[in-house]
Amino acid sequence: MRIRFFSFTLVCLLAACAATGQRQPEAAESGSGVVAMVDGFAVSEESLGVEGQLMQLKQQAHQIQMEALNEAIAKRLIEVEAEKQGISEEELVAKEVGSKVTEPTDMQIEGFYEAQKARIRAPLEQVRGQVRELLLNMQEQQAREAFVASLREQSEISILLEPVRFPVNLGDAPMQGPEDAPITIVEFSDFQCPFCRRVQPTLARVQQKYGDKIRWSFKDLPLLSIHPEAQKAAEAARCAGDQGKFWEYRAAMFDSTTINAELHTKTAEALGLDQDAFGACLGSDKHAAAVTADLEEASGLGLSGTPAFLINGVLLSGAQPYEEFEKVIEQELAQAE
Numbered sequence: 001m002r003i004r005f006f007s008f009t010l011v012c013l014l015a016a017c018a019a020t021g022q023r024q025p026e027a028a029e030s031g032s033g034v035v036a037m038v039d040g041f042a043v044s045e046e047s048l049g050v051e052g053q054l055m056q057l058k059q060q061a062h063q064i065q066m067e068a069l070n071e072a073i074a075k076r077l078i079e080v081e082a083e084k085q086g087i088s089e090e091e092l093v094a095k096e097v098g099s100k101v102t103e104p105t106d107m108q109i110e111g112f113y114e115a116q117k118a119r120i121r122a123p124l125e126q127v128r129g130q131v132r133e134l135l136l137n138m139q140e141q142q143a144r145e146a147f148v149a150s151l152r153e154q155s156e157i158s159i160l161l162e163p164v165r166f167p168v169n170l171g172d173a174p175m176q177g178p179e180d181a182p183i184t185i186v187e188f189s190d191f192q193c194p195f196c197r198r199v200q201p202t203l204a205r206v207q208q209k210y211g212d213k214i215r216w217s218f219k220d221l222p223l224l225s226i227h228p229e230a231q232k233a234a235e236a237a238r239c240a241g242d243q244g245k246f247w248e249y250r251a252a253m254f255d256s257t258t259i260n261a262e263l264h265t266k267t268a269e270a271l272g273l274d275q276d277a278f279g280a281c282l283g284s285d286k287h288a289a290a291v292t293a294d295l296e297e298a299s300g301l302g303l304s305g306t307p308a309f310l311i312n313g314v315l316l317s318g319a320q321p322y323e324e325f326e327k328v329i330e331q332e333l334a335q336a337e
Contacts, residue, residue: 015318017193017223018305052302055166059302059315062164069161074144077151093144100143104135159331165313166301170217172290174238174246177215182336183329186217186310188298191234191253192227196307199319200254206325213333218250220294221306229259232282234291236264239281245271 036043082092109131113124120127168186187203189196207214222230233253240249252267253259268278281287298308309316311328 015195015320016305016307017190017195017226051300052304054302055164056302058164062161065161069159073152073157074148077148077155081151096147097140097143100146101136101139104132108135163314166310166315167313168219168301168310169297173294174218174241174250175215176247178212179215181213181215183210183214183332184217184310184312185214186219188219188221188294188303188306188308188310190220190222190227190230190306191237191250192230192259193223193306195319197254197257199307200251202319202322202325205322206329209326210329214329218246219298220291221298221303221308222291222295223306231288231291232261232264233259234294235285235287236267236278236282238287238290239278240268240271240273242281243273243277245273 033045034042035045035048078089078092082089085092087095109128110124112135113120113127113131124131170184170186173186185206207216220234222234224231237246237249237253240246248271249267252270253263256263264282265275265279268275298304303315303317305317307319309320309325311325312332314328314332316324316328
């Protein structure tokens with residue numbers, strides 16, 4: 001085997017809208033441990049305003065631990081399987097992984113190059129060897145992951161490493177589902193974000209499978225620097241909520257690719273809302289402060305991209321596939337038993 005591990009990332013944040021310059025939470029006067037005294041004035045931990053950064057660091061640390069843990073599990077499984085078969089670990093890996101790796105064809109090399117040409121920015125003949133090695137490494141990594149996954153399916157494995165859980169204030173956030181549901185999903189979203197719209201069929205599938213096991217909550221995270229209509233859309237949904245139609249309005253917003261004032265009027269009419277009350281609510285900025293409070297809470301948690309989901313406090317960031325939601329939910333249900 002040429003390599004043992006390989007990691008390759010072409011594009012960051014493919015599944016999330018992200019914006020810089022998010023407002024940071026205002027310093028609190030009290031409520032946290034005192035970390036300094038200045039001429040008798042107490043400086044609280046909360047007033048430092050670094051909660052979001054610290055949460056991000058905790059999440060990164062957990063991811064590093066999980067990667068190392070999964071690799072330790074993989075090594076152990078390979079060791080045990082080699083003993084069962086009466087061969088060395090190197091022979092096992094060569095048999096189950098190396099044998100699955102084939103020499104890339106010219107067509108595969110050229111196809112990969114064409115797909116990534118804008119990022120590579122060099123003539124094909126200059127990087128042909130590198131592209132070949134990359135494709136070989138990708139095959140090897142995929143084969144190893146598939147082999148380890150098959151070994152994991154045959155083994156009894158309990159992950160005891162606790163995930164990072166993000167504290168969130170549900171307050172008066174829109175909710176649906178039983179109060180005693182074992183799973184609470186908090187969705188931080190932006191009605192103008194294409195990734196938030198893209199993940200909706202996945203969310204519908206999650207709700208269809210787990211039904212009353214889930215209590216769903218919605219939080220606003222309008223990325224104002226890139227989505228200028230997101231704030232008003234969030235306020236409009238809350239105005240619809242005043243008339244008992246928040247979730248229907250939310251669905252209508254994600255069904256539309258264009259968010260504007262005309263859409264709000266048409267949606268309110270289609271949902272049978274009291275037009276005068278809805279218009280007065282939206283025009284008065286009644287819910288502007290509540291939307292901003294959600295945004296500031298998200299910033300305090302280190303969330304700056306949408307969509308973001310907290311599943312019993314466990315962060316799932318971006319428009320992830322159904323399998324990622326299922327994985328976290330099943331783990332939480334297993335712990336609840």
